[in-house]
Structures are given as structure tokens and as C-alpha cells.
Amino acid sequence: MEHKATISVLAVVMALATTSPVSAADKTPLQTTGALVPDCAVQPRWSPGGGIVYARSGEWHLFDPEKGTTAPAAAPAPTAPSRTFKREFWFAGPLDVDELAAPDGSAFASVHDFNVRVRAASGGPARTLTTDGIGDVSWDIGPFAAEGWSPDGSLLFALRYDRSNVFKAPQVRYPGQNEELVMVRQQKAGQPLDRAQPFLLPVAGGEPLRLDVGDTNDRYFVPLGWTTDSTELLFAAINRTFNRIEVLAAGRTGHVRTVMTETGQSFVRMQHEVLFPMSYGFTMLPDGFLWESERDGWNQLYHYDLNGRLVRKLTSSAFPVDEVARFDARSRTVYFTGSRDPERPYDRHLYSVSLDGGTVRQLTDGKGRHDIRFSADGALFIDSYSTVNTPPRHLVRDTDGRIVGTILEADTTQLSATGRPLPEELRLKAADGKTDLYGVLYKPDGFDPGKRYPLVEYVYGGPQLRLTPDRFCPAPGWSSFPQALAQRGYLVLILDARGTPGRSKRFHDAVMGNWGGHVVADHRAALLQLAGERPYIDLARTGVMGRSWGGHFALRLLAEAPDVYKAAVSIVPSFDARAGILYEPYLGLPATNPAVYDEATIFRLAPKVNGPLLLVGTTLDTSTLVDVMKMTDALIDADKKFDLLIFPEQEHQILGHDLDYLQNRIEDFFASALRPE
Template identity: 40%
Template sequence: MTAGHAGFDRFINGTAEFVHGGAILPAWSPDGTALAYLDGTAEDRTGRLVDLATGDNRPLIADVEALREAVREATGQTPPGRGLPFEHIGFAGPRTVAGTVGGVQVLVDLDRGEVAKAPGERPSDIHQGSADSVRQTPREFFRSVPLVDPVKARELASPDGTAFASTAGGNVVLRSTADNRSVPLTTDGTPEHEYCFDLVDPQLAVLGLAFPVCNWSPDGSRLAVYRVDNRGVHQSPQLHNLKREDEVVRRYHAQAGGHLERTALHVLDIYGRAPVQLDLGDTTDTYPVHAAWLPSGDRLVVFVLSRDCRRADVLLADAKTGATRPLFSEESETFLRIHHDVYFGRKIGLFLTPDGTRLLWLSERSGWKHLYLYDLEGTLLRPLTEGELPVDYVHRVDDEYVYFTAHQDQERPYDLHLARVPLAGGPVEQLSEQPGVHGMMFAPDGSAFVDTWSTPAEAPRSVLRKADGSLLCELSAADTSHLEWTPPREFTVIAADGETELWGTLYFPAGFDESQRYPLIEYVYGGPQISVAPHSFDSPFSRAPHALAQLGYVAFVVDGRGTPERSKAFHDVVHRDWARGLVPDHAAAVEQLKARHAFLSDAKAGVVGHSWGGYSAFRLAAERPDVYAAAVSSAPGFDPYSSVLYECYLGFPQDDAEAYRRAEVYPLAGQLAAEFMLVCGTIDHATWTDSIKMAEALIRAGKEHEFVVLPGQPHGYDSIHDGYFWRKVDGFFRTHLKKEGQRDR
């Protein structure tokens, strides 16, 4: 393996193997007095215990060697490494923590240092399902998600922990933790007319990034669910070829302007009363969402977004009768919400205060995203934030304050800071200081929070702060000494309009030498629902460009106009014109970077992207052959007619045919002059047909191209096929990107 490929592998799957510390997983004591966490490498792991009142930060275990010996005596196993032998810890009491060694759980008394093996369970009890670990652990099940394959999820626990909810065969099922038996809550569901409910992604929940969902009522007597009618929705074929006999599966995939699944909101009663359907009238061509239960558990707040995303209604619903009354509405000339946020993540921008008397609403009505406070009569009480600095999202609301993240720095508009504002009105207080992207994880009682931040060039650091932002103590700083890298650099360029500042990040090989010249590769996305240029250390969109750079290139990512996290006007560039900011802005970025940096080759650039990034890569290469020499489109979403995901930005094809015509890329096949590689998985029902159509368009236009087929792969590739994909990308760019004045790698 060459040094370049070793470096590629170091970054493509994240840097966790080479960077340790910085971001912590907090364990909060049940009495609200302490925070415990682990730090360091698996070989030399340490633990710390922090007093939440004073900030005193001391070793979790004073005598690690004695603890390791006690663990060996309790479990009969030699603990791995030299430090604390636990991957994770949690509090089992105010002064007791639990950890696992070799599959055996142990309890550690923090005062006496004593270690006890947790009571074991008989194998026969586990086999029969009567053991506590079986009855009280959520099981996996497959849940339906719009447009994609069913995904694994975990049962949803009731507030009192006596039951778990899941779905099977289109119905909601309850499993009792008392006897482990399951009973259906509904019986009239089918795969095409199914019941489902919202779930929090457990991985995001651990990181404090999951958005709240509304399902169980506060007392656990009711469950808010959806009844989704898929009848008439377009079904895309998915052909499975790898078994002895081919199998065809059809996946519901609503198309632009076509039949959309109809969603009704229901409330189920766990005591057996008939389900209650909320009275929302005709929900055709809308996205209704359960938003929040009132503390009393007898009413719900409901959010309804129009299919074109230009109108949102907020209602109050009676859980017993289904009656609703409107609270307030908002309309806009362009999209009010990002479609992906509502359709997939239930990130609706609506929050209930703890006392259940007021609502917080995120709106861009001023041209910038801000918080507005309403009462339950639908009266606007006051705006809580203002100015040309957009709010990101709300993370906690207590009786006095709203805690949120926001882009608070005009000089660094993509930095994300922590802030709070009084519900009663008043100035916004910024709670974080250092440049970078900050995130917060609150103690359960809200008295303190962990502030973790990073930049592309600075690995994560974590500190503990009081709720008012005052520093309690340092927690952890990442160690990058084993990374072997050249730190990335953030940059700005000017958009094609000649005035708008665009932000991006440059990535370099580990042995970068400014006196040499390197070919430039752009890693592109370009979709309207997210900004992707990394402004933190190890974001999902930093891995590919950082890895590509290790193969002997300089790589970059930039966000052009038509993407979020700036002003509404910046985002609205995509409205009715999918590529208006795409090609001009990204090509301008390449030209400015090459003019600015002598270490960049004069040769044309390469470009690679996945999903909508595949669309963008092709379009950049086709429209700007003077800028891009070679392009790779992976799992490309080429066809704007093929998915409902385009509608919030382009409208409907029967209403705005010109917007869809401008978004099409198949007609551009004839003008492609760059070298081109097309990659797609055969069971990616969302984009396999798009790829076939593009291959046909290129063949008819007489254009040579490569088509890499990944058998049995969906939209996201598994590790084996992903490795093959990147080897193909490496070979493709080695062949087609000219290297000038650069040492052999």
C-alpha cells in the first residue's frame, strides 16, 4: 500500500482511530450533582468526575491499578489495556457507576473503590424471554421511511417503561415489559395503508442532535401515530439479482407533480378505546405532523405544511374527540421550510414551553431565521430574536429561557454559537466564545451543559458551563499527534454575482509542499437542503475531500448560493431555478482559487459528488468544459421529475414546466467534453433509472464514458463496495487529471 492510499484510508471513514479525546459522552448523576466521563485511548483510558456546583474536576478512580485488580477478581477476566477497562459508563446510583468488561457488567463504588459483579441472569431465563435484560431492552424492527428502503429502528419505550411500541405489517404493536408478550394496538393496517410513528435516531440522541418527536402522551395512556395511505403512489422497481432467482421489489416513491401519499393523524388509546382521528379536513397534498403534547396529555399541537412548502398551519387538537382549532398560519412567496427537514426528520421549527401555555416558532419572515413567541390563542406575543444573524435551532426551553444555536458571527457566518434569550423578552446572550462550530449537551435539570466545538483545522475541545454560560471547568482536548496531516484551510471567494461571499474549505496531502503544484478536485453536493462545506473538524462532508487530498491532490468543498444557513435571499436563489447558483458559483470558486494559489496546477479541475452531488458534478463538467476536465457522478439524482423532493423548490411540473426543463441534465449529454464516470448501485431505486437514462443519452450522443455498476447496493454503499468505488475514482483521476511540476507519489 502506498503512503497516499494509507492516508486515504485514514480519513475516508473518519479520524476516530487517530484522534482521541475532545468530544465526550457525559454521564449525569441521578441526584444532579455530578458529571462523569471517559477520556483518552482504549489502551490508556482515564475517567473524570466533575462537581456540577463547583466545577471541581478530579479522577473518577484514584487508584486505577487497584480498580483493575478488583475487576479481575470480580469477573475472572483480565481487563484490557492499562487504564480504565470500560468503553462506556453510566450511573447506577448517586455514587455508583456501571461499566462492562468482556460482556460482564460491574458496579463500581466511587467512595470505597469496591467492584461488584452485577447480578447475572440464567441462560434459560434469557432464552425464554423472562429475564429483565430481554423484557426491558428495546428490540429492533424495520420501519417505513418515505422514498427509501425500510430501516432498522428500536422500539419506543412508554414514559413509565411498562411497554414498548413498534410496527409490523402496517400496524402498531405494544410489547409489555411485564411478560414480554406483544399485542396489536391496531388491526386494520396494511403495508399500503399503514400506521407508523416518529422515532428519534439513537445515534443522534447520544450526541444531543436529535430533534424531539411527539408520540407517547406524558402519562403514557395515548400514542400519537400516522395513518399513511400509499394507494396510487408511484412504485419504483428494485431488482435483486444476487440470489439464484431474480426478485423484484417495488418501493413507494412519490414523483414530482404525481400522487402523494395521504397522511392522517390518529391518537391510539392503550386501554382499548377506539382510535381517534384528528379533524384536519382533507390532508391530500399536505404534510401533517404531530408537534407536541400539552403537559395535561389531553391536547396536542399539530403542524401542517402544504405540499409546495409555502404555507404552514399550526393547530390545537383534542386527543379525546379529534376536534381541532387553528392557532396561526404563515405563508410565503417561496418555501417556508426545508422539505427534507419535515419529510424525514420532523424538524419543523415549533416548540412548546414547559408549562404548555406558549409556542416558539422559527420563521424567516424578516429575511433571516428568528424565534417568535405565540400564546395558545394564536396571538403573537413578541419576536425573541432579530437582526441579520440567523438562528439555527432550539435545543432546550425552560421556564425562563430558550437555549439555541445560531450563526452569531458576521465575520465567520458559518460558525455556530450557543445562545439564550429570555422568554419574557430581552437581549440575546451568547454562551460560547471560541471560533468554530459549537454544540451543547445539557444536564437533565438544565443547570449545566457540555460545550464542544471545533474548526476544520482544530480538533474538538469540550468544557463544562453553567446554564448562564460561565465556565465551570475544562473537560477534554483532542490529541491529533498521530494524525499525520496538513490542516485544512477555510477560504472565501466571490459568487458569480460579483458581490456575495461564499465560504469553503481546502484540503491538502499530508506532505503538502507549497513549492509544488497540485491538481485541484472539487467534492460537490449542491442540494438545497443542507450546507456542506465543513466548518468543524470531522464532519461527514470532510472525509471524502480530506481522503482524496492524500492521493496527491488539493481538494475543496464550497457552498454556493441556493443553500441554507445564511439569509433567506441567499437560499432563495434555488427557487424556481435549480442550477441558477450552482454552475456559475462553483466554477467561479475554481477560477479564483487557481488564480490565488501558486501551488494549484494550471490544468483543469476534477469534480466528484454523490446523490445530488452526482447531478452537480455532471452539470459542472457539461456546462463548464473550460474549468473541469473530469467528473465522477455517484448515485446521481439526475431527473427532477422522478421525486417529490424537488417540489418545494421548483413547484410542480404541470404548473412550472420551464423550471423543470431548466433543471434537466439529459439534454446536456451532447455537450459533455470532460472525461466522465458514472457509478450506481443496482438496488438504488431512487437513482438507478436516472443512471440508465444518462448512459443512454451519452451513448446516443456518441460520448465515451465509464459506467461502474455496484451489484446489490442501495443509495449508500457498504464498506466493500465503497472501497471499490474509491479505488475506481483514484484510477480515474490518475488517468485524466494532468499533474504539473509535482513529485511522483
């Protein structure tokens, strides 16, 4: 079996090499709409002196919000490079991360030789705070979405991990003459997790304070915030399926008390936002905390005191809070982002509400996603916003939402001169015929509605993020590729099916126990509806591409909706639901729900793949490379033709020249499969 698979993979690689792609030198460069707007990349920010600085056309400017004037400015001083240390990440092995700075900047914490150490910013040797870390039993200090240091710098939250029972997967490195074998821990669905014991470490020296949290099996622990006097740390204990969170408080002696518990029929926090720290839905206050909860069907803000007593619910109605942007202790005002417009549920505005209750006020206007940056004193904020077809505006507002000044607006002269069609926002129906889905359609230069065009859909489908763009200027790299691909003569569609975040809990919970059915059905139904309304869409030439879980659904759409999707590109995909813990909050555990895991594992679909397929893997993304190899074997067993492309020394994010190469190969693939004119 091993010999057969090796020969088969070589045969597929050789078959790919015999194609005749157009060389990169023969192609005109791809440009997004944003690339034709010189000011798209401008990101105004507050300067230490209270002004607003930004770079435009290679020159720096300073906007004075009091005078409303702009003047040339010197470039900000470069930030001193941070020291880094190796930290073990979920599924990826050791990666470089920045040291963790004390609140006053006087010290930096890191992990070295499996133990925590602290060095003074002023110099001198580092001091080791733990001594018993070695091998599979090691210490860690994050990164976390909240500060692990106490405000006075005397204590540090740390975890002592026992990883001895976690499966290790082989990873081959190719750094030079001799290959290197690295074993990377892979937390698989239903199998042992890293077992973490939380501690407080006295920075001045002394024994680590073990926090008594009971059984640590199948639990995640993260710091949430310290009281201002450094007497207590609030931290969270989250169960394996993320449907139970305990907020705990640890005193300076190590004593732990329970503050509150939140449970749900489904996940109460998004696993990705905890494991790859972005947000815990928690904001520390001087006399309590703000807690985000979807218990009434929408993400809302709740004010609790430090004993876990609910003081009041601050927001309500059928719209979700996105995140807390700031709390002003003097006025007791909470500023948060969200959207209250049922016609544009993915727009993001800034709102305010008193901690003492009252009316929610909207502080921004204008369609789109508003990115907010408050001044140091909180009296003003930068409001930068755009839509996919409206260029950016950058304003300064006060805390009542009044416009204090206009920093700049994007110059669209060059874009207008090209006549390029702007992206079109879409609203289509899900497979249930009732639920609205939102998306974006990109059209090629010289678009003629009297012609017929091939269409490529860019899909994700996983429950961790929304894929549809909401800004005029795409980020450089892969994010800009789907829009740029339209220049090659394609329509490019991006939309989000049920089961993705950013709307109601019910919309998100479509993924519970149903990994793929609703995604396939929604994308197929939406595209058929769009094609029925737009005769210029050629359904005989429709392809799909996706990365990560988008790679899963790209292949799945090709196999399960062949009447619509004729070709697919599947990049660093997950095909085996049992291969990782990322499915657990949505499918439960394999031992409890084996049939659900069987449905979400799609090697069984290989015989149904009847159109052109490009599989893309990377050698350092260990878990997805295994899935690519297993799908390769399944496709060979089914006697299916397909292309295989493997990137050595790349991880889940394909970067640099390798990304350019991948995009060129995708262009070649769709040019052959869909034949754009």
C-alpha cells in the same frame, strides 16, 4: 430500444474492467488530519451521577466538574438492544426502525401487518390498536421529530395511509440463487402522494379517534408536542410545496382547532427536515410554544401562546437561529444556537434569552462549531468545539457561560511532527461578484507553493444541507474521504454556493425556480478566483466529484463549465427533476412550471460531456439507479466514452467494503484523468 440499451451498458462495464487500477494492497492507507490526533473521536457525555465520562486511548475516564478532577472509570453498561419493526420510508421501501417507547418506558408501540400494536415492557402479548390496515391502506407511527405518545401514555398519534395511487417502481434483490422483485413506492413530482389521515389511538383500547382536518390530499401531517396535562396535541399540516404550515390542536375527543398559520412566497420549512425527521422548528412550552420563522429574512424565534397569539419576538438582527437547545422553566430562559459573527456566519455558538424578552446573551467563545450537551438539571453544559484547522477543546460551563473546568484538549503532538499542512478556510465571491461564499482547501503532504497541483472539488449544491466542513475531525466513512484524498497529491476544495441553508432566507432562496444555473456559476466563479490568486492550482487538471445532488452537479459542471472542470465522478445522482418530490418546494409542480423542470432535468447535457466521467449507481437506491441508466443511454446515444460502476445491494449510502472499493476506484479514476505527481 431495450436491447440496444442492454448491450451498451455491458460494453461500458467491460470497458471499465479493462483499465489497470492500482490494487488496494499497493496503496498506503489514507489518513485525515483528525486520524493523527488521538483524541479526535472523544465525545464527553453526562453520566447518571452527574459526572462527565469519555473514552480516551481505549480507556474510560470520569471528570468531576465540581472538583475539576479526572479519574479512571468503568466502561458504561451497554445499552440493551432495541426491538425493531419494518416501516415504509420515502423512496426506500420498508426499513428496520426502533419501536416507539412510551414516556415512562412502560410500553412500546410498533407496526405489524399494517396495523399499530403496543406491547408492555414487562412482557405479555402485544395488543393491536387498529384492525383495518391491509396492503396499500396501512397505519404508521413515525418516526417523527417529536413524541407521538401523550405524556401520560394514554394516547398515541398515528397516520392511516392510503397509498393505492402511488407509483411503484421495480427493485431487484440479489439475496441468493433466485433474484427477488420488490415493488417500491416512488412519490414523483406532481403525481399522487401517500394520502395520510391523522388519528389519536387510545392505548387502553377503544375506537381510533379520527382528527377532522378536512381534505387530506397533498398534505403532510406531523406531531409537534403535547400539553403537559395530555389534554391537547399540537400537530402540523404542511402543504405539498412547503410554503404553508398550519399548527393545529387536537383534544382528547378528536376535536381539532386551528392555532396559527404560516405562509411564505417560498418554502417555510425544509422538506428534508420534515420527511427525514430532524427538526420542525417548534418547541413546546408549559404555556405555549416557540416557533422558528424566516419571515423577516432570517430564522428567528417567536413565542406564541396555545391560542396562536404572538406573545413576542425573542430574537432579531441579521443572523439566523440554528435550533433551540433547551428551555429552563424555572428561570424562563431559552437557550439556542446560532451565529452573530458576520465574518464567520457558519460558526455555532450558544445563546440565551429570557422568555419575557430582553437582551440576547452569548454564552460560548472561541471560533468554530460549538456542540452543546446540558446536564440533567440544566445547571451546566459541555461545550465541545473546533474548526477545520483548530483541534477540539471540551469545556464545562455554567449557564452564564463561565468556564467551570476543562475536560480535555486534543493532543496534536503526532500531527505537528508530520508537518502536514492544516486545512485552510476560504472566503470567495459568488458569480454576482458581491456575495461571500465560504469553503475549505485541503493541501497534500509536502505541499510546495512553487509547484503546480491538480485540484478536485467536492460538491453538493442541493438546498438541503451545507457541505463545507466546520469541525477538525471528520466523521468516519465518506465524510473523511475528500480530506484524505489530498494525500494522493491533490488540492481538494469544498465550498457552498448560493441556495444552501444556514444563512439568510435570501441566500437560500436563490434555488427558487433556478435549480442549477446559480450553482454552476458560483462554483465556476469561485474556483477561477481561487486559481487567479493561487498560481499553484493547475486549471488544466481540475476535477469534480459529488454524491446525490452532488452527483447531479458534478456532471453538470463537467458539461456546462468545461473550461474549468476536466473530469467528474457522479455518485448516486438525480438527473430527472420529475422523478421525485424533493424538487417540489423549490420548483413548484411540473404542471405549473414545466420549463423550470425541463431545465433541471439534464439528460440533454450528455452531448456536452467531453471529459472523463465515472457514473456510480446502487441497485437499492431505485430512483437514482433509474437516472443512472437513463444517463447511460443518453451518453451512448451521444457516442461519449465514460465509466460505469454499479453496486448491488447498496442503498443511497454506500457502506462497508463497498465504500472502500468505491474510494479506491475514485482514486484510480482521478489518477488517470488528472495525473497527480
